[in-house]
Amino acid sequence: MPGFELFSDLERKEVNDVLDNGVLMRYGFDGMRKGHWKAKELEAELATTFQSKHVQLVSSGTAAVSVALASAGVGAGDEVIMPTFTFVASFEAIMMLGAIPILVDIDDTLTLDPKAVEAAITPKTKAVMVVQMCGSMANMDALQTICNTHNLLFIEDACQAIGGTYKGKPLGSIADIGCFSFDFVKTITCGEGGAVVTNNKEYYINADHYSDHGHDHVGNDRGAETHPFLGYNFRISELHAAVGLAQVRRLPEFISIQKRNYTILRNALADIPGVTFRTVPKGGEESYAFLNFFLPDLESSQKVIEAFKVNGVDACWNYYQNNWHYIKEWNHLKDQKSLFPISKEVREGLEYLQTKTFEQSDHYIGRNISCLIKLSWTEAEVKARAEKMAKIIKSIFL
Ligand SMILES: *Cc1c(COP(=O)(O)O)cnc(C)c1O
DSSP: OOOGGGGOHHHHHHHHHHHHHHHSSSOOOOTTTTTOOOOHHHHHHHHHHHTSEEEEEOOHHHHHHHHHHHTTTTOTTEEEEESBBSOHHHHHHHHHHTOEEEEEOOOSSSBBBHHHHHOOOOOOEEEEEEEOOOGGOOHHHHHHHHHHHHEEEEEOOOTTTTEEEEETETTTTTSEEEEEETTTTTSSBBBOEEEEESOHHHHHHHHHHTBBBOOOOOOOOOGGGGOOSSOOBOOHHHHHHHHHHHHHHTHHHHHHHHHHHHHHHHHHHHTTTTOOOOOOOTEEEESSSSEEOOOOOHHHHHHHHHHHHTTTTTTTOOOTTTTTTTTGGGGHHHTOOSSOOOOOHHHHHHGGGGGGGOOOHHHHHHHHHEEEEEOOOOHHHHHHHHHHHHHHHHHHOO
């Protein structure tokens, strides 16, 4: 997945453009910047790549989720439905606005189970946030129907699925608002960065202002601009945007390398009895950033991971006891370990996590093995790796 593996002269050239004129900020300083507007150029490229009308770059993927929710008016006391399997950023971004994360089960897509979403809806539900984990996606039609029926905002976190598609549309462009991360380990990187993507002009204008202290960005005198509403600072810098500009142009190349590597690994495992693959919804095409497969139970997946480690097969994980990606070890959330007082609404709103269990999620995450697909592997390296993985799994099962 990580674009940083192929950092090149293309990225260096874009960064040098910025260093030559010294304007490290994305707004203003028109005269000094000698025509270089890296953030603006990157927004235009991303709009084309993600086939969306509007793109607002921000400082991170976490910021993108928070800005997206804020731009659509989600705030204090609102419930946002999200999956048990994601990155901690999902609930962080929700809680930053004083909203309440409502965690629900995933299914064999490793993303939100539409039935679990429907069951979790209450009068306080404001939004459903799907997270397209590990390069693939949820049943987007089913989730869209639920959101339409209950008049809910639909947010799409596509941070880990850059380049995947559903029924011909880029992931991240399907729901009301999409969110991307370009942190250092994502498919394309800015070093740090993120984007809010939408076809809704009002949400876009809100995101544009909110992510820059409420600046309305009218005219070319920053100090004279007005502030129609309160904002914050989630700006990206020109240096970070410059790296992303080179990377987004290389996305088709990155995806084709991922697809080649993924296919070699998948084919090597496909015929092993007991190995099954995650479900990709009809009409979906993965970004090939990860290969995800299931073994019969938690014990066997843990054994295989252990054997992978001993035999030098890196970058594969079982997420059951992972600190960052699965509900099981999120005790800081369950116990509300906050540096500062949390509002009464959120405190009470999170109490369900003290007792709620997620058997269905445990069933899928316990049996799952997730392998990162690297861009830097040669074809010969991937083939050797595939053979080794197949041999290890067979030695444990057959
Ligand atoms: C990486 C990631 C984020 C957060 O992105 P940052 O840029 O690191 O803040 C959010 N959601 C998912 C699913 C991610 O993988």
